[in-house]
Amino acid sequence: MASWFYASEGKQQGPYPEGQFRDLVAQGVVRPDTLVWSEGMAGWQKAAEIPGLIGGGGAPPMMPAGGPPMMGSGGYTGAGYAGGGGSGGALSVDFGILEFTWRSIVMLIGMCFIIPVPWVFVWYTKWIVSCVKVPGRPNLSFTGNAMTLVPWFFGFIVLAIAIGVIGSALLSNLLLIAQIALYWLLIKWMVANLASNGQPLGLSFSGSVWAYIGWNLLFAISIITIIGWAWVAAAQMRWFCRSIEGTRREIVFKGSGLGILWRGIVAAILSSFIIPIPWVYRWIMNWFASQTELAPRGSLGA
Numbered sequence: 573m574a575s576w577f578y579a580s581e582g583k584q585q586g587p588y589p590e591g592q593f594r595d596l597v598a599q600g601v602v603r604p605d606t607l608v609w610s611e612g613m614a615g616w617q618k619a620a621e622i623p624g625l626i627g628g629g630g631a632p633p634m635m636p637a638g639g640p641p642m643m644g645s646g647g648y649t650g651a652g653y654a655g656g657g658g659s660g661g662a663l664s665v666d667f668g669i670l671e672f673t674w675r676s677i678v679m680l681i682g683m684c685f686i687i688p689v690p691w692v693f694v695w696y697t698k699w700i701v702s703c704v705k706v707p708g709r710p711n712l713s714f715t716g717n718a719m720t721l722v723p724w725f726f727g728f729i730v731l732a733i734a735i736g737v738i739g740s741a742l743l744s745n746l747l748l749i750a751q752i753a754l755y756w757l758l759i760k761w762m763v764a765n766l767a768s769n770g771q772p773l774g775l776s777f778s779g780s781v782w783a784y785i786g787w788n789l790l791f792a793i794s795i796i797t798i799i800g801w802a803w804v805a806a807a808q809m810r811w812f813c814r815s816i817e818g819t820r821r822e823i824v825f826k827g828s829g830l831g832i833l834w835r836g837i838v839a840a841i842l843s844s845f846i847i848p849i850p851w852v853y854r855w856i857m858n859w860f861a862s863q864t865e866l867a868p869r870g871s872l873g874a
Contacts, residue, residue, distance in 0.1 A: 694717070698714045707866055763775050777816055
């Protein structure tokens with residue numbers, strides 16, 4: 573069966589089996605003016621010019637040198653590669669204030685009732701991930717299922733209740749370590765379930781659990797210094813980005829500790845007035861996104 577490629581934002585996407593490719597056509601991802609290519613074609617053509625695909629006509633488009641999709645040494649530039657070619661760029665976040673407000677309220681109410689936590693968390697994550705714009709990765713989405721979280725979440729609650737009944741200080745400290753480890757597992761699960769245009773990105777988080785525990789303990793200690801936490805947070809973000817694998821581009825966090833510090837202070841002051849919280853949250857998220865860039869590997873230092 574033929575495999576298809578299509579061009580989006582100057583980058584080739586694919587290959588897709590014919591059935592899946594026709595689904596993209598039906599969904600409007602591949603439009604009549606989208607450049608496509610399949611085995612046996614001499615060069616790229618608009619989808620409308622392929623008989624039986626969409627329909628239409630007109631003169632063939634002028635194509636850049638290179639003809640059919642080029643196969644790189646590391647494989648094809650497909651939907652399963654988060655950094656498939658291109659020079660990259662900074663991430664961005666865009667969401668409406670009213671939508672953020674009502675969704676956040678629903679999530680907080682759900683968490684107050686404990687039992688719905690896995691479901692409201694996944695529901696909220698699916699929405700917030702869709703608001704993130706990544707260069708060359710259209711329609712970012714989260715495909716995780718709440719049922720995956722159920723045994724982790726309720727298992728931890730049962731363990732916490734048991735330790736509370738026993739009343740052991742040592743076990744309470746171990747429970748804190750276990751909670752951090754669960755957050756590490758949550759990060760790995762979330763990264764692995766990111767998708768673009770409905771196709772898994774094939775990402776993974778390679779940071780070790782001990783490194784993650786170490787970063788969290790260092791952050792807790794740095795709070796004593798009043799301002800040192802911001803530099804620890806910046807260094808932890810750089811470590812986090814370096815630990816994401818499966819992308820052919822390098823994920824680099826360029827934000828500084830000073831940038832985090834003064835924004836954190838402003839955010840804390842404004843949030844104390846309650847009403848500005850949605851605007852503050854969007855402002856902070858946009859800044860972190862703008863400081864996170866995709867770049868050709870080796871072009872930027874860690």
